[in-house]
Amino acid sequence: MSDNNRGAADSGSGSSSNGSSSSNGSNSGGSSTTIKASRSFVGMFKRLFVRDKDDVNILEEEALRTPGKTILLNLIHNKLAILGFCGFLAIVLFCFIGSLMFPINLTYNEYTHSSLRPSRNYLKYPAVLNDKNIIKIVSGISFSIALDEQGDLYIWGTEPNIYLPNVSDLIMSIPEAVKNAKIVDIEAGSRHVICIDDEGNFYGWGHYGHNQTKFPLEIAHFYEPPSGTAIEKMAAMGVWSAILGSDGYVELWGSMQASQSFIDLLRHKNIIDFAAGDNNIVLLYKDGTLGVSGLVGTEYYTQIPSQLQDGSHNIVSVVSTNRNVLALDDEGGLHLWGSAEYGLNKLPDISGRPIHIEAGYKNFVVVTDDGSIIVWGSNELGQLDVPDNLLGVAKVFVDYYQFYAMDENGKIIGSWGNKGYIFGSDHLGRDIFTRLMYGGRISLTVGLIAVIISTFIAILIGLPAGYFGGCVDQFFMRLADVFSAIPFLPIVVVLNFIIGHNISSVGRVYLISVVLGLLGWMSLARLIRAQLLLEREKDFVLAARSLGIKERFIMIRHILPNVVNFVIVSVTLNYASYMLTEAALSFLGFGVREPEASWGNMLTSAQETAVIQFYWWRWVIPALFVVAAAFSVNLMGDALREAMDPKSSER
Numbered sequence: 001m002s003d004n005n006r007g008a009a010d011s012g013s014g015s016s017s018n019g020s021s022s023s024n025g026s027n028s029g030g031s032s033t034t035i036k037a038s039r040s041f042v043g044m045f046k047r048l049f050v051r052d053k054d055d056v057n058i059l060e061e062e063a064l065r066t067p068g069k070t071i072l073l074n075l076i077h078n079k080l081a082i083l084g085f086c087g088f089l090a091i092v093l094f095c096f097i098g099s100l101m102f103p104i105n106l107t108y109n110e111y112t113h114s115s116l117r118p119s120r121n122y123l124k125y126p127a128v129l130n131d132k133n134i135i136k137i138v139s140g141i142s143f144s145i146a147l148d149e150q151g152d153l154y155i156w157g158t159e160p161n162i163y164l165p166n167v168s169d170l171i172m173s174i175p176e177a178v179k180n181a182k183i184v185d186i187e188a189g190s191r192h193v194i195c196i197d198d199e200g201n202f203y204g205w206g207h208y209g210h211n212q213t214k215f216p217l218e219i220a221h222f223y224e225p226p227s228g229t230a231i232e233k234m235a236a237m238g239v240w241s242a243i244l245g246s247d248g249y250v251e252l253w254g255s256m257q258a259s260q261s262f263i264d265l266l267r268h269k270n271i272i273d274f275a276a277g278d279n280n281i282v283l284l285y286k287d288g289t290l291g292v293s294g295l296v297g298t299e300y301y302t303q304i305p306s307q308l309q310d311g312s313h314n315i316v317s318v319v320s321t322n323r324n325v326l327a328l329d330d331e332g333g334l335h336l337w338g339s340a341e342y343g344l345n346k347l348p349d350i351s352g353r354p355i356h357i358e359a360g361y362k363n364f365v366v367v368t369d370d371g372s373i374i375v376w377g378s379n380e381l382g383q384l385d386v387p388d389n390l391l392g393v394a395k396v397f398v399d400y401y402q403f404y405a406m407d408e409n410g411k412i413i414g415s416w417g418n419k420g421y422i423f424g425s426d427h428l429g430r431d432i433f434t435r436l437m438y439g440g441r442i443s444l445t446v447g448l449i450a451v452i453i454s455t456f457i458a459i460l461i462g463l464p465a466g467y468f469g470g471c472v473d474q475f476f477m478r479l480a481d482v483f484s485a486i487p488f489l490p491i492v493v494v495l496n497f498i499i500g501h502n503i504s505s506v507g508r509v510y511l512i513s514v515v516l517g518l519l520g521w522m523s524l525a526r527l528i529r530a531q532l533l534l535e536r537e538k539d540f541v542l543a544a545r546s547l548g549i550k551e552r553f554i555m556i557r558h559i560l561p562n563v564v565n566f567v568i569v570s571v572t573l574n575y576a577s578y579m580l581t582e583a584a585l586s587f588l589g590f591g592v593r594e595p596e597a598s599w600g601n602m603l604t605s606a607q608e609t610a611v612i613q614f615y616w617w618r619w620v621i622p623a624l625f626v627v628a629a630a631f632s633v634n635l636m637g638d639a640l641r642e643a644m645d646p647k648s649s650e651r
Helices: 001-050 058-064 067-076 079-102 129-130 217-223 260-265 431-466 470-485 488-500 505-518 524-536 539-546 551-588 609-614 618-645 644-651
Strands: 134-139 143-148 152-159 183-188 192-197 202-207 231-236 240-246 248-254 271-276 280-283 291-295 316-319 325-328 334-338 354-359 363-366 375-378 395-399 402-408 411-415
Touching: 001 143, 067 079, 067 618, 079 411, 079 431, 134 183, 134 395, 134 402, 143 183, 183 231, 192 231, 202 395, 217 240, 231 271, 240 271, 248 280, 271 316, 280 316, 280 325, 291 325, 316 354, 325 354, 354 395, 363 395, 431 505, 431 524, 431 551, 431 618, 431 644, 488 505, 505 551, 539 551, 551 618, 609 618
Parallel strands: none
Antiparallel strands: 134 143, 143 152, 183 192, 192 202, 231 240, 240 248, 271 280, 280 291, 316 325, 325 334, 354 363, 363 375, 395 402, 402 411
16 A cells, blocks of 8 residues: 555656656757857857868868869879879970980991890899809800800800791700800800810801801811811801811801902911901911901902001901901001091000900900000990999900900909890891880970961861851851861872972971871861850850950950860870871871881881781880870870869769
8 A cells, every 4th residue: 555655656756857857848948959059150150260170261271272273183183194194294204305315326227236125134244254264255246155264155145036037046045065065265146156165076056047157068077076177266257157277277158258369368378367347357377467358349458558468567466347457566556447437447545555456346445554445436335435443454355246354363344335225126226215215206296286286276266166156157167177078198198299208307297297287176176166155155255245345355365264174185185196196107108207216117117027926126115105105195185174074073
C-alpha cells in the first residue's frame, strides 16, 4: 500500500517537473535562437574580414583570384599540362641553347664514320689495363684493341656496323683461335683487324668485303711458319691490308688502285718500314731515303721533297695520315708534305727534340724529349684536346680518331679524341646529336613564323567578318572558302620547282613558313568570327557603342580580349600542326634540303629498307623528337583549353 502511494507521488512529482521544464524550455528557446543568430552573424563577419589559422579571408581570396591566377592554378593542377610545358621547354632549350654549345659545320662529312651506332665509350678502356704492361694500341673507326707483353688482347668501343654485306666475325668478338694464341703484333683497319702470333701465324676478322682479312693463297705459302719469311710489320686501312716481310718485300691485298709501277716498287728488297694512307704508301729504304707510290696525282704522291730521295737526310721513322706524310730523321728533324687541308702541310712550333711521331686519320702527333705532346690537324672530334695533366709521356698511340698516351712502364695515362656519337651517325658520318639541335631549331622556327602569319591574317579577317556581318561577313567568308580550296601540296611543289633552286637554305625556310601561314588561317578566322557573333550582342558592347567609341576600338579593345582565349588555344594546336607539316615536306624533299638540317630531312633515310631494318637510330631518334615536340604542344593546347574554361575551375 505504501509502495503504491510512493509510486503515485513519484509519478505526480515527475509530471510537475516535466511541466516546469516545458515552460522554461519555451522561454529559453527564443533566447537560444537569438544567440544562434548572433553567433552566425559574428561567424559570417569573421569569415569575411578575419583570417583564422586555417581559413582564408574570402574577400582577400576573391581579390587574389584574378582570371589569370585562376587559369594558372588550373594549369598547375593539371599534371598533363606540366608534362607538356616541361617537355616543350626541354626541347626548346635543347635546340636553341644546345646549338650554341655545340657548333656545327654543315659541310662536314666523314664517310669512314658512316652509320655508327649510338655510343660514348670509344675511349673507355677496360680497368684491367691499369695492371698490364701495354706494348701497342690500335684503333678502328669505333673500337680500340690493346696488346700486352703477355700476348693477350683487350678490346673496347662498339661494333662498327650492324649491317655489312660481308662479315666473317664481329669486331667486338675476338676469335677463339686468337684468344688462345700469343699475339706479337696487331693492326686495325676501319672495320677489320689483322694480327700475327709468336709462331708467325696470321689471323684476321671483321669486314672482309674486299678480302682484306684473308691472307691471299698466292703469297701465303711464302710466309708459312716455321720456315717461311717472317712478317716484320703490318698495315690495315679501310679496304686493304699489307705486310712487310723480313726479305724487304711489301705485300698488299684487298682493294687498292695500284698500278704496275706501284706493284714493282713494293718488290724492292731493301724496304725496312712503310706508312700508308687510303690510296698511297710511303716506303722507307735501308739507306734512309723514301719512295712513294699509289694513286698518282694526289699531293701525297707528287710533293715528296727531293732531299728525302737523294740521301741528304737519313730517315728513321715515317708516318702517314690519309693525305699527308711526316718523316723523322736521325738528327731529330721533321719533314712534311701532302695536302694543305687542316694545316697538315705546315709544322707547328716544337721546342724540344722530337723522339716519337704518330699519325691519325687527319692528325699528326709529335712527342719530344721533355715529354711534351704536340698535335695538329683536324679538331672536328676533339683530336687537339690533349689533357693538361699528362706527365711522363713516353709514347702516344694514334689510329683514326682515338689517341692514347703511355708512360715508360706501358700504362695508359690519358686518352682523347673521338668518344663516340651519343645518338649515332648518319650515312655521311655526321653526328645526329648536333644535327638534331640545328634541325629542331629550324623546325620550331618554321612553325613559329607560320603560326604568327596565320594568326595575324585570321584576326584581320575574323574580327570584321563577325562584328559587321552582312556583306563584309559574306566577302571574307567567301575569301576563306577560296583559300580553303587551294591544294597545299601542289602549291609547294610548284614553288619549289620555280624558285626553290634559286634561293638559299635560309630563304627556303622562310618560303615554307610564309606558304604555311598564308594557307593556314581559314579555320582560326572562322572561329574568331563565330565568337564575335556572340560577343557583339552583349551589354558591354552596347554600352561602348552608346558612349560613342569607334568601331575599331570596340573590336580591338573590348571584344578581342574576350576571344583571345580561343585564339591562344587554336594557335597552340596549329603550331604543332605546322611543325608536322614542315617535317613531312622536308621528308618528301620539298622543304629544307641537305646539307641544312631539319627533323624532316633527317627522316629521309627511312625510305630505305636497310636503314629501317639495321640502322634504327637514323630514323627512330629524329621521329621521336618530332613526336615529342608535337605531343608536348598538343598537351599544352588541351591544358590551356581546359584552364580557360570557367567550368573547369568548378570541378
